[in-house]
Amino acid sequence: MLFFKLTFEALRFAWQALRSNLLRTVLSLLGVTIGIFSIIGVYTMVDSLESNIKTSLSSIGDKTIYVDKFPWQFGDGEYPWWKYFNRPRPKYSEYKYLKDNLENASAVTIMDWSATQVKYQSNSYNALVQGITYDFNLISDVPVIDGRYFSPTEIESGRNVVIIGAEIAETLFGEENPIGKQMKIKGENFVVIGMQEKKGKQLVDVGGNPDQKVYVPFVKHKRMFSSGNLYGMIQVQAFESDLKMEKLESEIKGKMRTIRGLRPLEEDNFALNRPDAAASFLTTIFGSIRAGGFVIGLFSLLIGGFGIANIMFVSVKERTNIIGIQKSLGAKNYFILFQFLFEAIFLCLIGGLFGLILVYFASFIDLGSLDIVLSSSNIIFGLTISSIIGIVAGLIPASQASKMDPVIAIRAK
Incomplete structure (x- = not known):
């Protein structure tokens, strides 16, 4: 009181x-x-x-490690890009090897990007075309609100099918339903099998805004943009139990050194990048x-x-x-x-x-x-x-x- x-x-x-x-x-x-x-x-x-x-950052995958030739660098200091320039890019065969042999990975995918113009009838749009494999949606969110995701057969054979972003759908198709329609990428016809939910513009779009993307099978992407050279960036996701991803990182490093035939004293000719380091x-x-x-x-x-x-x-x-x-x-x-x-x-x-x-x-x-x-x-x-x-x-x-x-x-x- x-x-x-x-x-x-x-x-x-x-x-x-x-x-x-x-x-x-x-x-x-x-x-x-x-x-x-x-x-x-x-x-x-x-x-x-x-x-x-x-x-x-979370949109590019949670608890993931990226395998690439260039390491991500944060903070001050000179970036010796010339040291990494001649490194080989990760190959599709290396992706398959990691996918089949990694025990501490919940999902593995490989991807690559190319900017080009996509068309439907008289409409066109400058889009980011991203080649992906089947497990991509297990690591990064692909919210398909109309249509469906890729099938394993479509991915492996590299068929002419695409999933488009909401902004591309609005620009190319207007009020039409894009599912089942054909659009052109580099002069080739692709069937739209899915459309993503609109995300809206973010302050920082890491990896590109999904609204402005076209997803295609990775193999088809490389045939169109890299003359069939199957290289890209490998993305690996850890299990939830691997809190600091130490087991996964160590295993990836060992497998990559093995497949590239590096001797014990030789320096790594690849980089393991973690988005959580950026965070x-x-x-x-x-x-x-x-x-x-x-x-x-x-x-x-x-x-x-x-x-x-x-x-x-x-x-x-x-x-x-x-x-x-x-x-x-x-x-x-x-x-x-x-x-x-x-x-x-x-x-x-x-x-x-x-x-x-x-x-x-x-x-x-x-x-x-x-x-x-x-x-x-x-x-x-x-x-x-x-x-x-x-x-x-x-x-x-x-x-x-x-x-x-x-x-x-x-x-x-």
Whole structure:
């Protein structure tokens, strides 16, 4: 009961202070409002950006390893591309070997890309044509909403069948149902057997936007674009139980060295790339941005804290007589301490709430494909920081008030 009584008294005194000194209070709270807006605004923007990019990364496969000639590099440092340029690209035969022999892989596929113009009657579209194998949809999401996915026979024989993205379907076929229709790729007729669900434009489309893609059997793709040379990029997915993919990575490395006949002391002539490494690197970058935003916002919060502390000193001075009367009637020191401390916290929470409201309204600003979302964790963080500033700003004035001599306080003018 005492806690609720103290809280109610603090709220009542704080409300009276707000009403009697509205302009002074607003100006003092402005620092806290700007500080919370700066910190939570940066956190919200970074969280939204990170979520968007990681969603794009997940579209190229979760818990996967890519086998290619070029390693992915993140961070500073010179990239020795000339060292990797003459490496052989992964071959279809190597893909088949890994698919048949890897024990720690849940799925294996090989793919390649080519940009070209696709046509239907008088309509055309510059699309990304991607050659894939049957297990591709086990690693990357291929949400076919109309028609069907490839059959194993169509993939192995390289038949002229395609699955198209939603944007391509809209551009080439308009209101027509594309399923069963024939479209042209490099002068050849292909039957549309499936259409993907529309994904929409992302901030970062890793591997290309599926809405703008045409999927064809890998073997057919190589016949059209690489004169039948069956090379591409191999993608391998780990089992869920292989948390860090250490077993799979080690096994792939051993199998690739075996099939390429590398001696024990010879350097690998292939690269094993992991999307989770990119995600970890991005987490580090975004963490640094968050830290920078926090430091910038902290200066505003400190200014706001000084403003709140100034209000509390003035409030203690104005209510010295009341403090003396309360203590003469038996009020304990902690009652006076909590009374002013709660008031400081309450004032800072008001400033923090205004800052959060500004961030909320800012989240409605149209930034194209970037959706800004004010998360509950950021709201809680903002209110927590506001409360801490209130405690720090109000502790000394509240302590001074609690230690006043009641006789001297009553006599004060």
